Amino acid sequence: MTEQVTTGTLVTTGTDVTRMRELNALSIVRALRGNPPSTVTELATRTGLSRPGTDVIVQGLVADGWLTVVEPDGSSVVGRPARRYRFNAGAGHVIGVDVGAHKVLAMLADLDGTVTWTTRLPVDPGADPAARLAVADAAVDECLAATGLRPEDIWAITVGVTGPVDASGRTTLFTPLPGWASVNPAEHLAARFSCPVQVENDCKLAALAERWQGAARDADDIVYLLAGMRTGAGLIIDGTLRRGYGGAAGEIGALRAVRWLTAPSHLENCASLPAGIDTDDAAAWVFNAARSGDKAARTAVRRYTRDLAVGTAALVLTLDPQVVVLGGGFSRSADLILGPLARELGRTCLRVPEIRASTLGAESVALGALRLALDEVDARLFGVGLPAPVAPRA
Amino acid sequence: MTEQVTTGTLVTTGTDVTRMRELNALSIVRALRGNPPSTVTELATRTGLSRPGTDVIVQGLVADGWLTVVEPDGSSVVGRPARRYRFNAGAGHVIGVDVGAHKVLAMLADLDGTVTWTTRLPVDPGADPAARLAVADAAVDECLAATGLRPEDIWAITVGVTGPVDASGRTTLFTPLPGWASVNPAEHLAARFSCPVQVENDCKLAALAERWQGAARDADDIVYLLAGMRTGAGLIIDGTLRRGYGGAAGEIGALRAVRWLTAPSHLENCASLPAGIDTDDAAAWVFNAARSGDKAARTAVRRYTRDLAVGTAALVLTLDPQVVVLGGGFSRSADLILGPLARELGRTCLRVPEIRASTLGAESVALGALRLALDEVDARLFGVGLPAPVAPRA
DNA sequence: ACTCTTTTGTAAAGAGCGCAGCATTATTCC
DNA sequence: GGAATAATGCTGCGCTCTTTACAAAAGAGT
Structure with a gap:
């Protein structure tokens, strides 16, 4: 008889009795994260476990450094005051880096996502990849130095870059950064950090940030628009960031009929623009002028918004999201864009x-990078199961 | 102290030791589904459980009717021949219905997805909703009558209709069927069936079918194109059908710049079309003429494909899928469409x-409805946990 | 100051489950 | 017919959770 073992789909592994305990420990950790310090009784009701059982697991988690004890303060309740337990967010840390054209922004956060340190370093827009990566390194180093952490204390790193990123973390062509085609920052950082290092497109990270701490906290289906001198999009569907098979999801700007590449030129080429103004400030000037009633400026803004709306409509009709979030540099002038954009979409x-x-402003990409790094940590913890925990501050 | 119970996010419930057993039972069922009848030893290695443990669970599953025993036949192996166990696909059944303009197609399948009966009934294209639902009822009744099943034996039903469907299963405006706006077939069927009844857009169902048994079996990111007298799309991302927040995902044809609504008119209005030909046969005639070299017909096909490509490009750039599947009536002439479509997308x-x-041809929508119904069954079984199983054929 | 109430902390008994190991059984090969 | 092979069935062991029970700690009332 032939040995017909189909290993095509991975079959869920059977649950051992010791694995069950891990699951319950995870269940308790999950019941604690994002909540204020809780008593054992609260955790027991939340998880559905019995109080003694919960207590045993909690003791183990405390011994392993996942939880810290909060001795009862003099609160006025009837009955014996309870010890409270807090998730030890300081057990691990993550780093998010935003490698932009003019600056590198690195943020360090604990497992709760609380930002502990932020470093912002300027970069020459014309810097070559090696120089840019060196600045990113410096920013990361400063995060570590300022907080006294060692590379082993970092559990995940995410780097945000412009342009599409393929599954292996390599940047692909079509990037505005000079010489940045086929650079692999993940490999570069892997030399110093043994933790997972992800590289992701900046629009996608900004979308994550908006759902985490920004304007779309309540939504599971989000189209994020990066509206600035560069135009892009990031998509969250069913609460998860979608990259597409080749990592190029949302790059609708490449379609000629969608005038995203040239849309900002309406603002740059506005007739009433003063002569000596810098390219980077032109858009802001035009928006201000439009606000004060300048005819040519208003036309420029209208044309820009109309071009922006074409691609947005394609995204909206493709995905039927709950929310469209307007981000990027031009979102400071959202008062001028939102109305016309809504009208165009309505048509x-x-x-x-x-x-x-x-x-969120300028920090959105770095924040999204933090969120993705935290997701990576969560996936490893909750997916595979609590591995031998890194005893924090031994 | 204030009672701060945040019930915002549902916390995973703790795992009881009896729940563990359910999980292991499910694990075994999963290891068996889609595989040929297996021995206990095979199941044990596949699930990672021990052989004695597996045996106990299998006995229980047999007693509850989930598994059936296959006594060893005279196969030539050394050693004691093993009993084999087969998933009892006949324990439950699902029904998929395709309510089209000209016909109603109802299919009945067991839990393995094996189609047991198919009924196809014609409908007058101008029939009102009540008459159309009556035909659908008749088709479902015939499925039951022919197989000797009762309504209680049906575990899930899915109905495919044209046009967008909102979350509650109501059809919305923008449907080509006469009077079909705001009809709720789910409610109609719920009167006779106590199982879950879903209503879904036909394009989306066809997409599911292609991933299940059709041209995209290997892909997790799929754009399905319905190319016929009506043009539409269905999206599968990360292996799951995506509906969008309002259920209108993929309805990019509504964008004026995307000429999907008018694209087929290039074929209908082809100059070389003979006078007396029926509207429904016009397209087929034009494709045949183009194949034999008719100039006007080739132009019509080229224009049609170009219009089809605009919307397709928007979908592809938004989602970056692995595969685009061309379905619908015109897919019979895929030899004429695929090449030009690929060229347009390449640009x-x-x-x-x-x-x-x-x-898959004309059965794709009904097949997709079956798949969605099976998914619903799976979700209820594997999600909540094996409920008191409906003792099959008591 | 004492007792009562309420809630927490902790220990012991009981049950269910999976695993390892060994004996038993059924079949093929020599 | 005997040896080799592989599946089946049974028993004891360890692990985990739950239930039950009791001791400890703090405030409220008399």
Whole structure:
């Protein structure tokens, strides 16, 4: 008889009785994360486990450094005051880096996502990849030095870059950064850090940030628009960031009929623009002028918004999201864009989603990088199961 | 102290030791589904459980009717021949219904997805909703009558309709069927069936079918194109059908710049079309003429394909799928469409996905409905946990 | 100051489950 | 017919959770 073992789909592994305990430990950790310090009784009701059982597991988690004890303060309750337990967010840390054209922004956060340190270093827009990576290294080093952490204390790193990123973390062509085609920052950082290092497109990270701490906290289906001198999009569907098979999801700007590549030129080439103004400040000037009633400026903004709306409509009709978040540099002038954008979408879309302005500003990409790094940590912890925990501060 | 119970995110419930057993039972069922009848030893190695433990669980599953025993036949192996166990696919059944303009197609399948009965009934294209639902009822009744099953034996039903469907299963406006706006077939069927009844857009179901048994079996990121007198799309991302927040994902044809609504008119209005030909046969005639070299017909096909490509490019750039599947009535002429479509996409897209022709033909929507119904059954079984199983054929 | 109430902390008994190991059984090969 | 092979079935062991019970700690009332 032939040995017909189909290993095509991975079959869920059977649950051992010791694995069950791990699951319950994870269940308790999950019940604690994001909540204020809790008593054993609270955790027991939340997880559905019995109180003694919960207690045993909690003791183990404390011994392993995952939880810390909060001795009861003099609160006025009837009955014996309870010890409270807090998730030890300082057990591990993650780093998010935003490698932009003019600057590198690195942020360090604990497992709760609380940002502990932020470093911002300028970069020459014309710097070659090696120099740019060196600045990124310096920013990361400063994060470590300022907080007294060692590379082993970092559990995940995410780097945000412009342009599409393939599954292996390599940047592909079509990037505005000089010489940045086929650079692999992940490999570069892997030399010093043994933790997982991810590289991701900046728009996608900004979308994550908006869902985490920004304007789309309540939504599971989000189209994030990066509106600035560069135009891009990041997509979150069913609560998860979608990259596409080749990592190029959202790059609708490449379609000629979608005028995203040239949309900002309406602002740069505005007729009423003063002569000596810098390219980087031109857009801001035009928005201000439009706000004060300048005819040519208003036309420029209208044309820009109309071009922006074409691609947005394609995204909205493809995905039917709950929310469209307008981010990027131009989101500071959202008051001028939101209305016309909504009108344009109303003309073309079956169901017009809410349109909101970003609330995060320039830190959104780095924040999203933190979020992705935290997701990576969570996936490893909750997916495979609590591995021998890195005893924190031994 | 204030009672701060955050019930915002549902916390995973703790695992009881009896729940563990359910999980292991599910694990064994999963290891058996889609595989040929297996011995206990095979199941033990596949699930990672011990052989005695596996045996106990298997006995229980047999007693509950989930598994059936296959006594050893005279196969030539050394050693004691093993009993084999087979998933009892007949323990439950699902029904998929395709409510089209000209016909209603109902299919009945067991839990393995093996189609047991198919009924096809004609409908007058102008029939009102009540008459159309009556035909659907008749088709479902015939499935039951022919197989001798009762309504209680059906574990899930999915109905495919044209046009967008919202989360509650109501059809919305923008449907080509007469009077079909805001009809709720789910409610209608719920009167006779107590099982879950889903209503879904036909394009989306066809996409599911292609991934299940059609041209995209190997892909997790799929754009399905319905190319016929009506044009539509269905999206599968990360292996899951995506509906969008309002259920209108993929309805990019509503964008005016995307000429999907009018694309087929290039074929209908072809100059070389003979006078007396029926509207429904016009397209087929034009494709045949183009194949034999008719100039006007070739132009019509080229224009049609170009219009089809605009929307397809938007979908591809938004999602970056692995595969585009060309389905619908025109997929019979895929030899004429695939090449030009690929060329158009090559001009506009960063990464051109594979383009394949559908292999399922007219049954794709009903098949996809079956798949969705089976998914619903799986979700209830594997998600919540094996409920008191419906003792099959008591 | 004492007792009562309420809630927490902790220990012991009981049950269910999976695993390892050994004896038993059924079949083929020599 | 005997040896080799592989599946089946049974028993004891360890692990985990739950239930039950009791001791400890703090405030409220008399």
